[in-house]
Amino acid sequence: MKLGVDARLLSRPLTGIGRYTLEMCRALCKHPDLSLFLYSPAPIPAEVLRGLEPAKIRAGSWDNTLLRQIWGISILPRLAKQDSVDIFWGPSHRLPRFLPSSTTKVVTIHDLVWKYAGETMRPLSRIRERYQMPLAVQMADLVFADSHATKTSIIESFPLSKNKINVVHLGVTHFDSNPSKELLRPLNIKRPYFLFVGTLEPRKNLERLLAAFSQLPSHSRKNIDLVIAGGAGWGKVDIENKVKELKLSSHVHLLGYVSDQTLNALYKHSKFLVMPSLYEGFGLPLVEAMAHGVPVLSSNNSSMPEVAGEAGFLVDPLDVNSIAHGLTEMINNDSLRNNLAAKAKLNVQRFNWDKSAQQFITALKETIKY
Numbered sequence: 001m002k003l004g005v006d007a008r009l010l011s012r013p014l015t016g017i018g019r020y021t022l023e024m025c026r027a028l029c030k031h032p033d034l035s036l037f038l039y040s041p042a043p044i045p046a047e048v049l050r051g052l053e054p055a056k057i058r059a060g061s062w063d064n065t066l067l068r069q070i071w072g073i074s075i076l077p078r079l080a081k082q083d084s085v086d087i088f089w090g091p092s093h094r095l096p097r098f099l100p101s102s103t104t105k106v107v108t109i110h111d112l113v114w115k116y117a118g119e120t121m122r123p124l125s126r127i128r129e130r131y132q133m134p135l136a137v138q139m140a141d142l143v144f145a146d147s148h149a150t151k152t153s154i155i156e157s158f159p160l161s162k163n164k165i166n167v168v169h170l171g172v173t174h175f176d177s178n179p180s181k182e183l184l185r186p187l188n189i190k191r192p193y194f195l196f197v198g199t200l201e202p203r204k205n206l207e208r209l210l211a212a213f214s215q216l217p218s219h220s221r222k223n224i225d226l227v228i229a230g231g232a233g234w235g236k237v238d239i240e241n242k243v244k245e246l247k248l249s250s251h252v253h254l255l256g257y258v259s260d261q262t263l264n265a266l267y268k269h270s271k272f273l274v275m276p277s278l279y280e281g282f283g284l285p286l287v288e289a290m291a292h293g294v295p296v297l298s299s300n301n302s303s304m305p306e307v308a309g310e311a312g313f314l315v316d317p318l319d320v321n322s323i324a325h326g327l328t329e330m331i332n333n334d335s336l337r338n339n340l341a342a343k344a345k346l347n348v349q350r351f352n353w354d355k356s357a358q359q360f361i362t363a364l365k366e367t368i369k370y
Contacts, residue, residue, distance in 0.1 A: 004085035007038035027357035041071035111281025120203035146282035147303035171353030175264035183265035212323035231257035295340030311344035
């Protein structure tokens with residue numbers, strides 16, 4: 001069975017959906033009855049290709065935004081047709097329009113940010129999602145959702161898709177289980193800290209998080225820092241100036257995009273993860289933190305309660321006082337934090353990339369009667 005994959009995100013620095021695409025492809029490569037064909041408009045870095053050796057790579061040199069769009073419309077479906085793929089999978093909300101009618105079409109929908117938190121998106125991205133997602137859901141023979149919350153949102157938006165949606169949770173990437181704290185030395189992190197991981201953009205709600213941190217009494221704040229790991233997004237989220245405005249410069253570390261090795265160490269040695277997003281389709285950092293036995297503070301909306309389970313302390317992301325209360329509890333209440341950490345180790349067992357890949361393949365076989 002030949003499975004073609006829109007792998008364009010593997011040619012860029014990996015963020016959430018790129019990580020999902022990579023780990024699912026690595027797990028799918030292990031199945032002897034599948035042959036993967038990965039299509040990318042630009043070369044895929046060697047370190048990303050590790051674990052994908054059985055796959056056939058079709059990479060071009062179309063490496064700017066406009067050319068990548070043209071590639072997706074014209075070159076991608078042509079390559080899939082040449083390779084006679086049985087199934088084509090779009091792991092990020094879109095499908096090429098001109099695939100052969102005989103090809104089974106599959107798409108993963110991670111979230112509906114454009115509908116539920118559209119004001120937090122780039123205007124062009126919002127327009128593109130509003131156009132591409134309905135088309136992809138309509139074209140698809142099978143739709144995967146990351147969470148039951150996302151499935152519910154898809155059905156509300158596209159009622160006719162109800163019978164072709166399968167929920168397949170994301171897995172968790174297991175790096176070194178005991179990374180040295182020495183990895184943090186070059187980052188000048190000297191005090192205990194709590195961690196934020198994600199792209200710096202409005203949906204991640206960092207301004208309210210910083211405002212909540214600034215409200216804490218000095219005795220709660222004096223011995224702990226906030227570490228923010230993630231590349232710049234869009235939306236004029238000027239975190240650096242916000243930190244200065246709130247007089248938090250001595251307590252906030254802005255690291256930018258970090259390597260997997262550094263991220264692993266940051267998770268392992270943090271007091272807890274904080275993810276007060278306005279909306280998430282899944283929330284991969286929640287699972288990555290819990291894989292290290294680290295408890296999480298997260299929002300009480302969308303998919304986050306489903307993913308955090310009993311390992312999460314939930315807050316209202318629109319209420320700075322609610323976030324501040326959560327921070328106070330997580331910082332000062334050792335018993336609470338330890339209890340949540342113990343539950344994190346149990347909760348994370350629900351998430352496994354090999355299990356996700358098997359559920360993916362089972363759904364494919366049921367759809368195409370393989």
